[in-house]
Amino acid sequence: MTKIVVVTSGKGGVGKTTTSAALATGLALRGFKTTVIDFDVGLRNLDLIMGCERRVVYDLVNVINGDANIKQALIKDKKVDNLFILPASQTRDKDALTQEGVEGVFNALRNDMQMDYIICDSPAGIEKGALMAAYFADEAVVVTNPEVSSVRDSDRMIGILASKTRHAEQGEGDIPARLLLTRYSPERVEKGEMLSVEDVQEILAIELLGVVPESQAVLNASNAGSPVILDIDSDAGQAYSDAVARFLGDNIPHRFTTVNKKGLLGRLFGG
Amino acid sequence: MSIFSYLLPKKQSTASVAKERLQIIVARERSTRGGPDYLPQLQEELLQVVRKYVPVDQDAVNIQLDRESGCEILELNITLPEG
Ligand SMILES: Nc1ncnc2c1ncn2[C@@H]1O[C@H](COP(=O)(O)OP(=O)(O)OP(=O)(O)O)[C@@H](O)[C@H]1O
Ligand SMILES: [Mg+2]
Numbered sequence A: 001m002t003k004i005v006v007v008t009s010g011k012g013g014v015g016k017t018t019t020s021a022a023l024a025t026g027l028a029l030r031g032f033k034t035t036v037i038d039f040d041v042g043l044r045n046l047d048l049i050m051g052c053e054r055r056v057v058y059d060l061v062n063v064i065n066g067d068a069n070i071k072q073a074l075i076k077d078k079k080v081d082n083l084f085i086l087p088a089s090q091t092r093d094k095d096a097l098t099q100e101g102v103e104g105v106f107n108a109l110r111n112d113m114q115m116d117y118i119i120c121d122s123p124a125g126i127e128k129g130a131l132m133a134a135y136f137a138d139e140a141v142v143v144t145n146p147e148v149s150s151v152r153d154s155d156r157m158i159g160i161l162a163s164k165t166r167h168a169e170q171g172e173g174d175i176p177a178r179l180l181l182t183r184y185s186p187e188r189v190e191k192g193e194m195l196s197v198e199d200v201q202e203i204l205a206i207e208l209l210g211v212v213p214e215s216q217a218v219l220n221a222s223n224a225g226s227p228v229i230l231d232i233d234s235d236a237g238q239a240y241s242d243a244v245a246r247f248l249g250d251n252i253p254h255r256f257t258t259v260n261k262k263g264l265l266g267r268l269f270g271g
Numbered sequence B: 001m002s003i004f005s006y007l008l009p010k011k012q013s014t015a016s017v018a019k020e021r022l023q024i025i026v027a028r029e030r031s032t033r034g035g036p037d038y039l040p041q042l043q044e045e046l047l048q049v050v051r052k053y054v055p056v057d058q059d060a061v062n063i064q065l066d067r068e069s070g071c072e073i074l075e076l077n078i079t080l081p082e083g
Helices: A016-029 A046-050 A060-065 A099-111 A128-135 A148-163 A186-190 A197-204 A216-224 A235-247 A264-269 B014-032 B039-053
Strands: A003-008 A034-038 A083-086 A117-121 A139-144 A177-184 A207-213 B061-068 B071-078
Touching: A003 A016, A003 A128, A003 A148, A016 A034, A016 A046, A016 A083, A016 A117, A016 A139, A016 A177, A016 A216, A016 A235, A034 A046, A046 A083, A046 A216, A060 A099, A099 A117, A099 A128, A117 A128, A128 A148, A139 A148, A139 A197, A148 A177, A148 A197, A148 B014, A177 A197, A197 A207, A197 B014, A207 A235, A216 A235, B039 B061, B039 B071
Parallel strands: A003 A117, A003 A139, A034 A083, A034 A117, A139 A177, A177 A207
Antiparallel strands: B061 B071
């Protein structure tokens, strides 16, 4: 059974592409045959984060239009087995994404390529591209930053997921949607400057998949074109590994959500 | 937090302000969710009708759909300019 997972958020720039790359890589590392698709038509970026930008020949729209078949368009990852990338096109024509076309791509990935997971990196917004990335999904990861506009947009996106997916339209109920809170800073939460994970969970009322701390490792990873989950010594890399484990059903405690406790002197005089 | 912050009068943290504001706006937006797709257009057309007679702002027409024990109530608020 192929599972289609959408990584979505509403608001832009919160970490969807970072998360899609990490999640897809993490699943492939555990032996699942995984394709990650960039749905951000016109603003291709996943290829850079995955480090395969120089190997792009065909893209999602080429496959939809029949210019290339799925085998020709998929880029096989050089570092990780079982991992494939389908880039977005650079054309600005969003109408290129048709429901039938996208369904055809999923069918080819399922039937011809025998994928276990298809990860859909959604564009920002709640327009056609985002709706198309979500429509066929069996599961959703909602990426949110602890910040008012991101939380509000996530709530809207959760509402859309509940009504505008194929499963919902066919009366099969809501798809499971889980929260990934990213760019989290326990220090700022402790100072009362940032919404806590509990606050965000209380408002959004969906299951928590993980908390990824604000981390320099993410920029380092994107500079290098290597998904941050491969940086196994980094906090963000470990947080993403944990999230992948939970995604697959493991029940492990959340890390990186509290400030490393200082000694008594630090607490008295520390900032 | 240093020892001195315990001596200062307690101010509401910005995070708790954020949480309260979010709870209110999210509750309001959820109330129209799942409503019929024509609501935004209805709102737009009503605004145009009102504007034939009174000059009002873009957000002067407010629509809310409430569900109460099996019946739906379409609540319409039109804010007219003062004077
Ligand atoms: N945990 C993190 N710590 C620090 N920086 C992060 C973290 N997650 C993401 N970023 C940074 O935030 C920026 C946006 O990330 P990303 O491109 O993944 O977001 P996006 O949601 O895909 O954006 P868009 O909506 O434009 O597609 C990038 O510069 C990335 O390096
Ligand atoms: Mg992106």
